[in-house]
Amino acid sequence: DAKTTQPPSMDCAEGRAANLPCNHSTISGNEYVYWYRQIHSQGPQYIIHGLKNNETNEMASLIITEDRKSSTLILPHATLRDTAVYYCIVRATGGGNKLTFGTGTQLKVEL
Amino acid sequence: DSGVTQTPKHLITATGQRVTLRCSPRSGDLSVYWYQQSLDQGLQFLIQYYNGEERAKGNILERFSAQQFPDLHSELNLSSLELGDSALYFCASSVAASGRSYEQYFGPGTRLTVT
Numbered sequence: 001d002a003k004t005t006q007p008p009s010m011d012c013a014e015g016r017a018a019n020l021p022c023n024h025s026t027i028s029g030n031e032y033v034y035w036y037r038q039i040h041s042q043g044p045q046y047i048i049h050g051l052k053n054n055e056t057n058e059m060a061s062l063i064i065t066e067d068r069k070s071s072t073l074i075l076p077h078a079t080l081r082d083t084a085v086y087y088c089i090v091r092a093t094g095g096g097n098k099l100t101f102g103t104g105t106q107l108k109v110e111l
Numbered sequence: 112d113s114g115v116t117q118t119p120k121h122l123i124t125a126t127g128q129r130v131t132l133r134c135s136p137r138s139g140d141l142s143v144y145w146y147q148q149s150l151d152q153g154l155q156f157l158i159q160y161y162n163g164e165e166r167a168k169g170n171i172l173e174r175f176s177a178q179q180f181p182d183l184h185s186e187l188n189l190s191s192l193e194l195g196d197s198a199l200y201f202c203a204s205s206v207a208a209s210g211r212s213y214e215q216y217f218g219p220g221t222r223l224t225v226t
Contacts (some may be wrong), residue, residue, distance in 0.1 A: 043217030
């Protein structure tokens, strides 16, 4: 699975959009981009995933660049409850489903 | 609530002992995964089972073993425990073993403390 690079930490004001970047320059054609988050030692929570098109669900939007070498997770209106570590994971479709977690981005949402 | 349950929530035991962690996957999910999260290693994949059979192995120590039962619940057995085994252990489940894009749903974890 391709390696990802994320900033170690980010701050965001409550009510504003949080834009979390992820670089995955070695991604290959059959690899999806997944985002999970972990709120203070709770189990990781699935947020969204995509292959090459932008995706949106009730939690977030995922923007993947045309060359697929980077992506951005957007939380449109961040709240204090969105404070968490956000993990960007690239995973191939074959060979099992294991997730390889990096160090993620610690997002702190403040008043 | 992800629908994945894990017991116990907390476990405190001594070095050299053996413990069993239990996981019940979401209804309908056939695949179960175990992950370990320690302060120095982060979240690491240990092992995956699909419909009762081992499917993939990660950095799982030989002192650790797992199985998935016919009712699809899974147990992770940790033996000859060492201080370094203190960690959060998460179970996750998904519909399938591999393929397009099956997301995993994680349980709340078991916090193991070895003293």
